[in-house]
Amino acid sequence: MENHNSHSPSHDSHGSMKSYVIGFVLSIILTIIPIAIVMNDMLSKQLTIIVILIMAGLQFVVQLFFFMHLKDEAKPRYNTMALVFGLIILLTVVAGSIWIMSYNVVG
Amino acid sequence: MAQAVTGHDKHGHGGHGHHDEHHEHEHESLKTFGFWMFLITDIILFGTLFATFIVLRFSTDGGPTAAEMFKMPGVIAETFILLTSSFTSGIAVLQMHRGNKKGLIGWLAVTAVLGLAFIYLEVSEFIELVHEGVTIGTSAYWSAFFTLVGTHGLHVSVGIVWMTALIIQLARRGITPVTQRKVNIISLYWHFLDVVWIFVLTIVYLMGVM
Structure with a gap:
């Protein structure tokens, strides 16, 4: 489109294709691990809860930094x-x- | 957004092009901050629903439990659909910053279609539960379940309508500072919904069936 990029706010960072792909791959991994652990009863109950909550927390961080670009604010x-x-x-x-x-x- | 344009016309009359642009930029970034404020209140909304759900997680009143009712394949499919849509909404933003209007609209459309697929699966799940006799009135557990998961589904549905409207606006007006801000905001909203879903998956479904 027209040359709107010239006044696109500079702080409005948008990452690169690479950072989106890394974020996507990380979030897929962080989703598959808890599902695999729970569906196959791989760990004790208490350990499972701890691990899947940590995975969810990490997933939140991945979305914040790779997708929502919080760091570049x-x-x-x-x-x-x-x-x-x-x-x-x-x-x-x-x-x-x-x-x-x-x-x-x-x- | 017409009023945004007329609003800033009032402030600076001709000849202050650069100043106007700066002013508009400030205006748009203030609106983005306003949207973050909304996201914070939404976090608190979901926080109270999660707290309620966790507190009531054993309150099934002798009726059906989560482990008996949940069908994980559908839930796992929903998860990956939403995860992928979070990624495609990011690609849409990337296309926008490259000035590619077609790419932007295309990826937003893909995101909206994935959102629809998610809602379809969720509604089918709810209908199946109701057919098997589990409704919002069955027990405190199921009240909390339907409220929490339903509120998230409602957010996704609103997001789909909003995204459709934005696609129409983009087709008409192209990429302007105003539509740019709107695309940024809706993609924030969409990533946010994905994060909420991850916690729904973890706390409601995975902990429910283990």
């Missing part, structure tokens, strides 16, 4: 700060709910 990193704040609230809500409700187990 211009300073000041308002988007990153907002995200970190959101994650703190997320952890508080989820961990807090699990913790407090563990005292409410019937029977």
